[in-house]
Structure formats: structure tokens, C-alpha cells
Amino acid sequence: MKNRLIMLEGLPGTGKSTNSFKLYEQLILGGKKVRWIHxxxxxHPVLFFTESCMTKEEYxxxxKKYPEVAALLDEVAEVxxxxxxxxxxxxxxxxxxxxxxxxxxxxxxxDAFPTSLDRYEFRALEKWAAFARNAAKDEDTIFILDSSFFQYQIFTYLLKAASYERLEEFVSKIAECIEPLNPLLIYLYREHTExxxxxxxxxxGEQALVSTWERDKGExxxxSKQKDVTAFYDFLKDYAKSAESLFETLKFDKRKIEISANNWKAYEDEMLGLLEIPRIEIPAYKAQEGTFVNAEHGLSFAIKDNVMxxxxxxxxxxxxxxxxxxxxxxxxxILKFFEEDSTRLLGQQIIPQWTETGTVYTREKNEE
Incomplete structure (x- = not known):
């Protein structure tokens, strides 16, 4: 495949994760080695959510101050x-x-946040550069990245009331970092932001939007905005304008997909066509059923009729x-069932603990 990095962007609620999943599924079924970075x-290799960031000297x-955890830190550190x-x-x-x-x-x-934009830009570009270098070495892998190239950056810069010009300059530097991966940007949008x-x-639910506004209203x-959730609606309109402008500046492969009709299968087909890969039919198998437990972490999930x-x-x-x-x-x-009553989690971990890669869940005996 020409494009080693596929990025999906758009406003919140435009199906970035949904369509990333479909691409992930189809590429793997087609025999590709894929890493979807949710x-x-x-x-996260390019974003800051729960990261502590130090200089090498600080590290x-x-x-030295806490030798009892030095080995653990070295095990998880991203240098x-x-x-x-x-x-x-x-x-x-x-x-x-x-x-x-x-x-x-x-x-x-x-903690990497809160911080100044100057410090953020320096740290973030180091992360993007490290990601690009590592990805370039993994020549057989296709990377899917959602909500990172536009969304995280636009949120960061808009909330800080930074100029569009500064945002554009920073995004152009990220684009330079990832250029060797022949990126493809897919921008999902509705004709009207409303x-x-x-x-x-x-x-x-509207409360979710209210919660986002309440989280950020001190930024x-x-x-200078109204003191209710309608200020967040204005934010989303400004987000859309910034994203549209950024899209026009990019020199690598890109495509806009208008999703107002909510015809998701057609959008999937368009994306697969961009990548020049055929749609693979999903095989017909049924997952083991029952309640699966990981006693060590006190976690469980239930499966019935291929629904977890x-x-x-x-x-x-x-x-x-x-x-x-x-x-x-x-x-x-990905759930990998083995023996008669166990499943191991594969793929990429996300923030909820239950998704930790390698975790084994065992079916409760009374449900065999």
C-alpha cells in the first residue's frame, strides 16, 4: 500500500473512531499488519493525556531519588x-x-499539562518525530491515527486563544515529520456544523456537551463568550473553520467525505476505494458465550449472540x-479465545483498564 499512515479527522461525532474501526477490520481481514492508534x-505515541514528561536529566x-521504582519506570518510559x-x-x-x-x-x-504553548510545541514535535521514526522502521505495518492530527491540535490552540496562523505553522511542522509515511488524511464533515x-x-445527550463546556470554561x-453551553457550540463552529482552512494547506494525499446522509457503508466503500483495497466479507463465526472474569483486577464482561x-x-x-x-x-x-473457557486481549490498549493488552479473562464455571 502506498499510504503507510491513514488519519481520520472531523468534528466530534463525525464517525472518526467508527470508520477507523471499519478500516482496521478490513485491512486486517485483507492480510495487512495494522496498528490502529485510537x-x-x-x-499514546503522539498525544498527551496521562503523561508525565521530564527532561532526560530530570528523569x-x-x-536516583526513587531507586525502588527505577526498573519499572525504565520498562514503561518512552525515551x-x-x-x-x-x-x-x-x-x-x-x-x-x-x-x-x-x-x-x-x-x-x-504532568505534561497544563503548560505553555511554547513548551507544548517543543514536547509534541518530539513525540511526533519519534513516532514517525519508529513507524518508518516498521515497514510492514499500516498505521491508523484518529483525532490526533487536527482535533487535538485545534482544541489545544483554540482553547488557548492562539492565532490561526500559529496553529497552521505547528500543524505544518507535524506534516513534515510524518511525510516519509506517505500519509492520507480523510476529513469527515457535515455540510452544516449545526x-x-x-x-x-x-x-x-446535551449533558455531555455541557460537561465539556464546564471542563474548559476557564480557558x-x-x-469573552456567553456563560453557558452555547459558547461550546460557537467553539465547534470555530473548530470547523480552522479544520477546513488547515485541510486546504496540506500537500499530501487527502479526501473530504461529506456524511450528512449517514450512509456509513457508502463512506466505508469510498475509503476502501481510496486505499485501492476490496471489501472483505466478515466470516460467520460465533464467539464463546458467558461471563468472563479477571479476578486479579476485579473486572468482567458478558458475551451473548456476538455482543459484549x-x-x-x-x-x-x-x-x-x-x-x-x-x-x-x-x-x-481483539478477543482471542483459547482452551475452552478463556480469552486473551490483543491489539492496542486504550485508557479503560479492562482493555490492557495481554489480560486474560476466564469464563465462570457455572455458565459452561
Missing amino acids: EVSQP RDFK RETTVGIDQETVGRRAQDAKEQAWYQELLKY DSIAFMKEQR PYYQ KDPEGVQRHLSPKSQDEFFVEGIPT
Whole structure:
């Protein structure tokens, strides 16, 4: 395939993760090696969610101060050119009672956010450059990246009330980093931003939008805005304008897909056509049923008729990859059943603990 990096962007609620999943599924069924980096993959190779970021000197000093966790930190650290990233959630899970320890509390003081834009740009470009270098070495893998190239950057810059020109300059530097991967950008949009806002209200509930506004209302962008959720609607309109302008500046492969009709199969076909790959029919296999438990973490999920009710109560369709492996709808997780009553999680971990790669769940005996 020509494009080693496929990026899906658009306003919240435009189907970035949904369509990333479909591409992930189809590419793997077609025999490709694929890594889908979900918006909330953990640790995330280009974004900052739960990362503590130190200089290399700070990292050395930290390990000297807390030698009891030095080996653990080295195990999870992402070492870049001048900085080191430590995912807080990962180390918190691997060390017993970590969040009560002095070393963990000090680690939190190095949280990558909040920070100035100058510092963010420096750290973020190091992450993008490291990702691009590592991806270039993995020549057989196709990478899918959603909500990272536009969404995270636009949110960051708009909330800081930074100029569009500064945003465009930064995005152009990211584009330079990833150019060797022959990226393809797919931008999903509705003709009217108001339609996307209405869709989000319908699908997520207005309270979800209110919660986002309440989370961010202290940021510079909102200081001259109305003091209710309608300010977030204005934010989304400004987001759309920025994204449209950024799209026009890009020199690599790109395509806009208008999704107002919600004809998702047609959009999938268009994306597959862009990649010049045929649609593969999903094989007809049925997943093992019952309640599957991981006693160590106190987590469980239930499966019936190829539908999983995950540990957070979300229902996710399971689509077969093979007789023993099943894609989990909407996330880069694959269930691999083995023996008669166990399943191991493969793929890419996201923030919820239950998705940790390699975790084994065993079916409760009374449900055999």
C-alpha cells in the first residue's frame, strides 16, 4: 500500500473512531499488519493525556531519588531526543498501591499539562518525530491515527486563544515529520456544523456537551463568550473553520467525505476505494458465550449472540476475524479465545483498564 499512515479527522461525532474501526477490520481481514492508534490509546505515541514528561536529566535524578521504582519506570518510559515520557496510569497499575506513594505523587508534578504553548510545541514535535521514526522502521505495518492530527491540535490552540496562523505553522511542522509515511488524511464533515451539533446532542445527550463546556470554561477562549453551553457550540463552529482552512494547506494525499446522509457503508466503500483495497466479507463465526472474569483486577464482561457488555456497561458487537478471534466494535481490541473457557486481549490498549493488552479473562464455571 502506498499510504503507510491513514488519519481520520472531523468534528466530534463525525464517525472518526467508527470508520477507523471499519478500516482496521478490513485491512486486517485483507492480510495487512495494522496498528490502529485510537484517540485514547494508552500510552499514546503522539498525544498527551496521562503523561508525565521530564527532561532526560530530570528523569535520571528522579530514578536516583526513587531507586525502588527505577526498573519499572525504565520498562514503561518512552525515551525521545531530549525528553522522557512516563504514562501515569500504566505505572499506577503495575506498582502496588502506587497512587499512595511519594514517588507517584511527585511523578504527577511532571504532568505534561497544563503548560505553555511554547513548551507544548517543543514536547509534541518530539513525540511526533519519534513516532514517525519508529513507524518508518516498521515497514510492514499500516498505521491508523484518529483525532490526533487536527482535533487535538485545534482544541489545544483554540482553547488557548492562539492565532490561526500559529496553529497552521505547528500543524505544518507535524506534516513534515510524518511525510516519509506517505500519509492520507480523510476529513469527515457535515455540510452544516449545526447538524453535527444536533447529532451530538441526539447521540450523546446535551449533558455531555455541557460537561465539556464546564471542563474548559476557564480557558482563555471562553473569557469573552456567553456563560453557558452555547459558547461550546460557537467553539465547534470555530473548530470547523480552522479544520477546513488547515485541510486546504496540506500537500499530501487527502479526501473530504461529506456524511450528512449517514450512509456509513457508502463512506466505508469510498475509503476502501481510496486505499485501492476490496471489501472483505466478515466470516460467520460465533464467539464463546458467558461471563468472563479477571479476578486479579476485579473486572468482567458478558458475551451473548456476538455482543459484549463490557466492564463499563457498554454493549459492543463482536465481529469475527477468525474462528477464535473477534474484533471488539469501536476500539482496537481483539478477543482471542483459547482452551475452552478463556480469552486473551490483543491489539492496542486504550485508557479503560479492562482493555490492557495481554489480560486474560476466564469464563465462570457455572455458565459452561
